Each structure stands twice: as structure tokens, then as C-alpha cells.
Amino acid sequence: xxxxxxxxxxxxxxxxxxxxxxxxxxxxxxxxxxxxxxxxxxxxxxxxxxxxxxxxxxxxxxxxxxxxxxxxxxxxxxxxxxxxxxxxxxxxxxxxxxxxxxxxxxxxxxxxxxxxxxxxxxxxxxxxxxxxxxxxxxxxxxxxxxxxxxxxxxxxxxxxxxxxxxxxxxxxxxxxxxxxxxxxxxxxxxxxxxxxxxxxxxx
Ligand SMILES: N[C@@H](CCC(=O)N[C@@H](CS)C(=O)NCC(=O)O)C(=O)O
Numbered sequence: 001x002x003x004x005x006x007x008x009x010x011x012x013x014x015x016x017x018x019x020x021x022x023x024x025x026x027x028x029x030x031x032x033x034x035x036x037x038x039x040x041x042x043x044x045x046x047x048x049x050x051x052x053x054x055x056x057x058x059x060x061x062x063x064x065x066x067x068x069x070x071x072x073x074x075x076x077x078x079x080x081x082x083x084x085x086x087x088x089x090x091x092x093x094x095x096x097x098x099x100x101x102x103x104x105x106x107x108x109x110x111x112x113x114x115x116x117x118x119x120x121x122x123x124x125x126x127x128x129x130x131x132x133x134x135x136x137x138x139x140x141x142x143x144x145x146x147x148x149x150x151x152x153x154x155x156x157x158x159x160x161x162x163x164x165x166x167x168x169x170x171x172x173x174x175x176x177x178x179x180x181x182x183x184x185x186x187x188x189x190x191x192x193x194x195x196x197x198x199x200x201x202x203x
Pocket of ligand 1 (some may be wrong): 050062065
């Protein structure tokens, strides 16, 4: 097995579902967390100057989705069927479209009141609710999003929407299947164990 080092900030962010996949498959990895104050110095040594980067036997692989897709395959979380794998990609890309708006807002200079207004009046009704409605209906009584087994799409969705749910649970009232699914992924023994023991961070 290669030697893995996942470099990211001391935060959950886009690295966290990758950490979940390592944990789920019991693949050892170095969880290299860069503190904000050290970033300016380390940035120059990171190809592309952005995180996360996965070092695979010291060779860097950038881009969170590429890393997640690669580790999903190593972890047995990628459906073998080509069409099922494409459904996973489509779900992950859909979530990514939504989360990019959240990340952009987090990076903005807006104050707390403006962020609340944006969430309630713009983001949730126009971007989040339509996606939640679709994926809630898609889940229905199914256990996992694609096929009969847990996949990386389950991890990516449960992590991203779980983060939003943890701050805005009231907004998820009409989407019970999504809430149940977030819990189901977080209750997988390896994920539960990771969450209980991971470093505590604000986001
Ligand atoms: N498309 C890239 C985006 C990478 C990215 O923008 N990373 C942010 C953190 S989430 C970063 O490194 N910011 C620090 C900087 O740009 O100096 C990915 O998904 O990995």
C-alpha cells in the first residue's frame, strides 16, 4: 500500500469526506493539518498553492474531487458498474455546485446579519431547497443513493449537507430521508469512531 499524506488546513472542509473514506477502509494516512499562520510559508511548497493535496508516496495529487474519487476506488466505495459510477459523479457534482456557493460566502467579508439574510432569502430557497427536494425523493425508502451498497456519493452528500444541517436543522424539516441518511452515514462504526476522535475544529 502506498504511503498517504493528506495535507489540508486544520478544518473539516473539503478534506473531511476523504478522511472518512480512509477511516472507513482502515487505510492508514498522515493527517497533515496546516495552521493558518503557517500557510504563507507552506503554500510555496504546494503544487498549485491550494489544499487539499494528497501525497502518494510523496507524489502530489491536487483537487479534492480527484483525490476523493481516487480514494473511493481504493476504499471500495466506487460502484463497479460504469453507469452507477456516473450516477455517483452526478450526485457529487450536484452537491459541489451547492457547496461552492457556501464556500464563496464563507470567504466573503459579509457580516453575520448579511449571511443570515443570504441563507434565508437567496441560498436556501433558490439553490439548496430544489436540490434537497430532488435528492430526498431519489432516496425515498432506499438505504443508499446508488445501488444497494454505501458509496462515496453517500459520504460526500452526508458530509456536505450534514455540515449545513448542523447549523440549520429547521430548514431540513421537509426532507426527512436526507436527514436520516446523514445520520446513517455518521453512524457507520468507522465514521462514528473517526468523528468522536478527530481534532475539534469550527468548520
Ligand atoms: N478546486 C479545488 C479548490 C482548492 C481551494 O480553493 N482550496 C482552498 C481551501 S478549501 C485553499 O487552498 N485556499 C487557500 C489559498 O488559496 O491560499 C479543490 O477542490 O481542491
